[in-house]
Amino acid sequence: MKTTETPAPLPAESGAPITKTDVRPPPVKEKKEGTVLNVFSHGVLVIWAFMVVMPLLWAVMTSFKDDRSIFSSPWSLPDSLHFDNWSRAWTQANMSDYFLNTVLVVGGSLIGTLVLGSMAAYVLARFDFPGNRFIYFLFIGGMSFPIMLALVPLFYVVNNMGLLNTIHGLILVYIAYSLPFTVFFLAAFFRTLPTSIAEAAFVDGASHSRTFFQIMLPMAKPGLISVGIFNFLGQWNQYMLPTVLNTDPDKRVLTQGLVQLAVSQGYKGDWSGLFAGLVMAMLPVLAAYIVFQRQVVQGLTAGALK
């Protein structure tokens, strides 16, 4: 390659005139390069796919085995499907309680995050008032700070308010920590919406809040869905906040409950039940991802792209 004296072709210069003609690179060269690289790169792609899927399949497989064969032959197929692992995990290992707690916490905080986040984002994006920029940067500044720093005093703030080990306390904290990204994302979204419709509604006598709830919010639906999925996954998978703020065994959320279960398993030894619980916690999000694949990807990548 003689790369030194020729700088990389600037696309804008070399791109335009050539596109019309149907050009192919010399066929001989293409073939030679193709085979070697193809085998190699396909191989790597397949291996990585295998490495992603195998641990998950292994977990599903193990959740149907009895304890003895888990230890004696980790990779063999289960001799028969032990569905009792699943029912034991659901009832005796409290997975049903953890599930319910998680649904309550995530449901409450998701609604709260979307309502409060869109209210703040709308005001910050569409109204000019003193302090607007300051409040906006105060919100988005929260995206880059390590949560752990605030966690120690936060524990005592929550404790003093009597909200420690409560579902609603956890909901309020989840909302507060979801606001930076939500406000950031939705403010950008509200700025792209046309102003004329809102103005027309206002001239027709609708109040500001009515304009917001009946006109702007429905128009922002695609943005709400993206940011909603982002927050759903984040809050469903949250581990650090409940670990610190929620130490009552009855109030545990799924991630926390499973980790606690694994720690105490050292003494009880119901490994098959534990694997069943693990798979139970994985399946809902994997299923949701496969169904809402496009929205999930949009919601998650929007966060890092902008």
Place this chain on the structure above:
Amino acid sequence: MQHGKYRFIVGFLALPLGLYALFVVWPFIQSIYYSFTDWTGLSPEFKMVGFDNYSRMLDDDIFWKSLQHSLLFALLLPVVTIGLALFFAFMINVGGRKRKNGPVITGVRGSSFYKIVYFFPQVLSIAIVALLFAFAYNPDSGALNSLLRGIGLDDVQPLWLGDPDLALWAVMAVLVWSTVGFFVVLFSAGMASIPAEMYEAALLDGANRVTTFFRVTLPLLWDTVQSGWVYMGILALGAESFAVVQIMTTGPGGPDYSTTVMVLYVYQKAFRDGQAAYATTIGVALLVVTLAFAAVVMRLGRRERLEY
């Protein structure tokens, strides 16, 4: 649109801003203040001690270990993860070669399948992923060692998480496993917006795939790579590394503190050892490291912006 404007603004901002100030901003400010006290967190009494916590921190061997590990996480993990993800994303989006009557630029066969599967770990909780791999790494009955036995490597039976020299790498591998898919999808989105004419021009000039990648794709994708880099570094310093280290390694913190990272050390000092003030001091150090990391990456990554 002036009528009742300020009442509306205050009404709409009060609740979100109040919650945010109470649970996020106020604790942040407090933590910096507490780092200058001798507060234990157990009793409400404390007094100002100036920079005592900071000088104690500089003499704390475990702090230095955790700082070292955190820096390793922040520097090495993004390199490996983003490198892998760039390769995968390039193969998936550009790596294919022309099939009859197809578009000139295309991914390898099965690319949409890869994109879906690679993303799987990203939707799982890092806590669940950590648990799963803690089992897989189990030296006696875990999937990894029995796989090694299965292919005849009976002598190679590492302790993985129990081996001080290996534990940190085993933990890092899990973070790579769980985040690569996200960046594949992120970079795919970036690559999709690069006009096909540029690739066609490069092909016409006789560029092979390696040249195409370094001369066309990477420069045009640079902004996305850079923000991905910062994002991954913050993840590796923060919540994700807390979960994997706390859940997976024995101790937790590994044999002889071989896997302790700064976030975990903050947590242990505050909630295990009853040294809340000292914990916030380490937290301030973590904040400094995070901001410095972001600043360095932004600075090093600055390039002339390419318009297309």
